[in-house]
Amino acid sequence: MSYYPEKDKANLWWRDGVIYQIYPRSFADTNGDGIGDLKGILSKLDYLSDLGVDALWLSPIYPSPDFDFGYDVSDYKNIDPKYGTLDDFGALVKEAHQRNIRIIVDLVLNHTSTEHPWFKEARKSKDNPYHDYYLWQDARGNGKVPNNWLSVFSNKTAWEYVEECGQYYYHMFVKEQADLNWRNPRVYEEMMSVFRFWAGQGVDGFRLDVFNMYFKDDQFRSNPWKFAIIPFDRQKHIHDCDRPEMDGVIRDIRKTVDEQPDSYVVGETFLSATDKVRRYCGEGKLKAAFNFSYTHCKWDAAAFRKLITEWEALGEEQIWPVYVMNNHDVTRSATRLGVGENDERLKVAAAMTILLRGTPVLYYGEEIGMRQTRLKRQDLMDPVGVYNWPFHRGRDGCRAPMQWNNQKNGGFSSGTAWNAVHPDYPERNVNAMLHDPKSLWTFYRDLIRLRKDNPVFQTGALQLIDRDNEFVLAFLRKTAEQTALVCLNFSQLSSKVNLKEVTDVERWGRKFSNLPEKISAPDHGILQLSGEQVLILFSR
Numbered sequence: 001m002s003y004y005p006e007k008d009k010a011n012l013w014w015r016d017g018v019i020y021q022i023y024p025r026s027f028a029d030t031n032g033d034g035i036g037d038l039k040g041i042l043s044k045l046d047y048l049s050d051l052g053v054d055a056l057w058l059s060p061i062y063p064s065p066d067f068d069f070g071y072d073v074s075d076y077k078n079i080d081p082k083y084g085t086l087d088d089f090g091a092l093v094k095e096a097h098q099r100n101i102r103i104i105v106d107l108v109l110n111h112t113s114t115e116h117p118w119f120k121e122a123r124k125s126k127d128n129p130y131h132d133y134y135l136w137q138d139a140r141g142n143g144k145v146p147n148n149w150l151s152v153f154s155n156k157t158a159w160e161y162v163e164e165c166g167q168y169y170y171h172m173f174v175k176e177q178a179d180l181n182w183r184n185p186r187v188y189e190e191m192m193s194v195f196r197f198w199a200g201q202g203v204d205g206f207r208l209d210v211f212n213m214y215f216k217d218d219q220f221r222s223n224p225w226k227f228a229i230i231p232f233d234r235q236k237h238i239h240d241c242d243r244p245e246m247d248g249v250i251r252d253i254r255k256t257v258d259e260q261p262d263s264y265v266v267g268e269t270f271l272s273a274t275d276k277v278r279r280y281c282g283e284g285k286l287k288a289a290f291n292f293s294y295t296h297c298k299w300d301a302a303a304f305r306k307l308i309t310e311w312e313a314l315g316e317e318q319i320w321p322v323y324v325m326n327n328h329d330v331t332r333s334a335t336r337l338g339v340g341e342n343d344e345r346l347k348v349a350a351a352m353t354i355l356l357r358g359t360p361v362l363y364y365g366e367e368i369g370m371r372q373t374r375l376k377r378q379d380l381m382d383p384v385g386v387y388n389w390p391f392h393r394g395r396d397g398c399r400a401p402m403q404w405n406n407q408k409n410g411g412f413s414s415g416t417a418w419n420a421v422h423p424d425y426p427e428r429n430v431n432a433m434l435h436d437p438k439s440l441w442t443f444y445r446d447l448i449r450l451r452k453d454n455p456v457f458q459t460g461a462l463q464l465i466d467r468d469n470e471f472v473l474a475f476l477r478k479t480a481e482q483t484a485l486v487c488l489n490f491s492q493l494s495s496k497v498n499l500k501e502v503t504d505v506e507r508w509g510r511k512f513s514n515l516p517e518k519i520s521a522p523d524h525g526i527l528q529l530s531g532e533q534v535l536i537l538f539s540r
C-alpha cells in the first residue's frame with residue numbers, strides 16, 4: 001500500500017520539484033531597515049523562477065520578539081511588521097503562484113513566545129483560563145526544579161520559576177519560548193486552526209518545527225542518564241520527546257492539511273534518526289520528514305552511500321526522502337565540505353542532492369556557494385552561540401545576508417544589515433555568477449532543469465552501483481522508458497567506476513558534466529572520471 005494515494009499521479013510538485021528555503025530576515029530588504037522583508041522576496045521571484053525552483057519554504061514571518069529569531073511566535077495569525085503585512089503576504093503568494101512557485105510556511109507549534117497573549121495571561125495565576133495552555137509544575141521538595149529535563153539551547157534546567165503563580169513552566173529552547181500543553185483540547189483546536197488560517201491565505205504546504213516534541217510525559221518523569229560529553233546528550237530523551245501521543249496528532253494534522261487538495265506537510269524530526277521518519281511518515285501521516293544526516297556527514301563517497309542506503313531501506317512505497325545539505329541551523333556546506341574558493345566539490349554535492357530519489361531542499365545562497373561567516377563572541381546574536389561559546393559558535397554564520405552583487409551589503413540592504421555580510425561578497429555574488437557558464441549557479445540551474453526535463457530523476461527507482469568504490473558514488477535512476485547513470489567523483493584525483501551492472505552502456509548517447517571537456521566514454525565496463533567530476537549518461 002502506498003502512503004500517498006497520488007503516487008502514480010504525474011506532476012506532484014512536492015515530490016518532483018525542488019524546494020528552496022528562504023530565511024526572510026536575510027534575503028532582500030526593500031525598506032532599508034537592514035532586515036529582509038516580504039516585498040524583498042517578491043522582488044526576487046523572477047530570479048527564483050530562473051533558477052527553476054518549484055516551492056519556497058519561508059522561515060517564520062509571524063510577529064516575534066526574536067529571542068530565537070522568529071521561532072518564538074507571539075501571534076500565529078499575522079505577519080511581523082518588520083516583514084510586512086498580510087496584504088504583502090497575499091501579494092507574494094499570488095505572484096509566486098503566477099510563476100508556478102508554491103509557498104510553504106514554517107509552523108512553530110511546540111512553543112510560543114512568552115510574549116504571546118496566552119502566556120501573559122497564563123503566568124498570572126493557577127486559576128487563569130490560559131494557565132493550562134502551558135506545562136506548569138510545582139517545585140519538587142525543597143524548592144527544587146520539577147525533574148531533570150534540560151533545555152537543549154542552554155544545557156541547563158528547562159524549568160523557569162514564575163513568582164506570580166508560584167510554579168515552574170517548561171521550555172525546551174530558551175526561557176522566552178514556553179512549551180504548549182497539547183493535552184489541553186483548547187490548545188489542540190487552536191493549533192489546528194493555525195493550519196486552516198494559512199491555507200486560507202493561499203499557502204500550499206507546511207514545515208512543522210520540532211513536531212515530535214509536542215507531547216511530554218504526563219507524569220513528568222525524569223529522563224534516564226547515559227554517557228555523553230554535552231549535558232543535553234547525557235539523557236535518553238524518552239520522556240520529553242517522541243511520546244506515543246504523537247501518533248494521533250500526526251493523523252489529525254494530515255487530515256487538516258488534506259482539507260486542501262495537493263497540500264504538503266513536512267516535519268522537522270528533532271534529534272532525528274532514520275527510524276523516526278518511518279514512524280511519522282506514511283499513509284494518513286506526514287508526507288515527508290527531514291533527515292539531517294547529510295548535514296553532518298563527512299566528505300566521503302562511502303559515508304554518503306551508507307546514508308542513502310538507509311533511506312532506501314525505509315521502503316520505496318512508504319517513504320519519500322527529503323535531502324538537505326543546508327538549513328538555518330547548520331554550518332553552510334560550502335564551509336563544511338568545500339576547499340578554498342574552488343566550487344567543483346560543491347557541484348558534486350549539488351548533483352547528489354538534486355538527482356537522488358527524493359525531494360531536494362536547497363537553502364538560500366547555496367546556489368552561489370555562500371560560505372559561513374565567523375562572528376566575534378561579542379557580536380553573536382543567536383542564543384545557541386551566546387549560551388555555548390566557544391563549544392558552539394551559534395547559527396548567525398549560516399544566516400548572513402544573501403550576496404546579490406558587489407554593492408553595499410552585497411546588494412541585500414541599503415541600510416545597516418542586521419547580520420554581517422560575508423567579506424567575500426565583492427567576488428562571490430549572484431550577479432558575478434549568473435552569466436558565467438562555468439559557475440556554481442549555472443550548474444545548479446542546469447541540474448534543476450535536468451531534473452525537470454527528465455522524469456527519470458523525479459520518480460525513477462534508484463539503484464546504487466559499484467558499491468565498494470571508495471571514491472565514486474554511482475547510481476542509476478530508472479523508469480520503464482529511460483535509465484540515467486549518475487557518477488560523482490568525490491576525489492580530487494581521477495577515479496574509475498566499474499559499470500559491469502549496467503548493460504549496453506557503451507551505446508548510450510547523451511551526456512552531461514560539470515567538466516564537459518573531460519568526458520570519457522565507458523570502455524570495457526570501466527568509466528574514467530576526472531577529479532571532482534560529475535558525469536551523467538542517459539540510455540537514450
Ligand code: GLC
Nearest residue numbers: 068071108173209210328329
Ligand atoms: C527548530 C528550528 C530552530 C529553532 C528551534 C526552536 O529546530 O529549526 O531554528 O531554534 O526549532 O524553535
